[in-house]
Amino acid sequence: MTMSKYNILFICTGNSSRSIMAEAIMNHLGPNRFVAYSAGSQPAGQIKQGAIDCLTRNQLSTEGMRSKSWSEFAQHGAPVMDFVITVCDNAAGEVCPVWPGQPMTAHWGVEDPGRHGGSETELAKSYWDSFMKLHRRISILLSLPMDKLDRLALQQELQKIGLS
Secondary structure, eight states: OOOSSEEEEEEESSSSSHHHHHHHHHHHHOTTTEEEEEEESSOOSSOOHHHHHHHHHTTOOOTTOOOOBGGGGSSTTSOOOSEEEEOSHHHHHSOOOOOTTOOEEEEOOOOOTTSSOOOHHHHHHHHHHHHHHHHHHHHHHHHSOGGGSOHHHHHHHHHHHTTO
């Protein structure tokens, strides 16, 4: 991992909320170090409005974002990933494609913000909570001295971030 920019793929089952928010947050906070993507094992086909609203409130771009399958990133010609992070428990338990380049993997479970429903205010708070958890974890990743960590140490740090 000696390159200056890393490719990172955030995975969730539906690729409609959490992985989309993680992609937007990383591309906003770390554009000089990372190129972020997101995908789902069973993509919903559209981004949930709560995720779009949350990103918009936080002034993060949603331009060009779409719900897509992780198979797009396992095909010949796809960007080679340096990191693959699952952000939902369902995706973490699924058999993932074989990723070219043997990326580092970790699980950063975040509760589905739309799972419990509720009032508009409760739903917005749930999205905010998920957004902030992802923002904190991505900020921690961005603070790591990647050029000073060997592969094993970096893998351990990725796992620890998922516990924060």
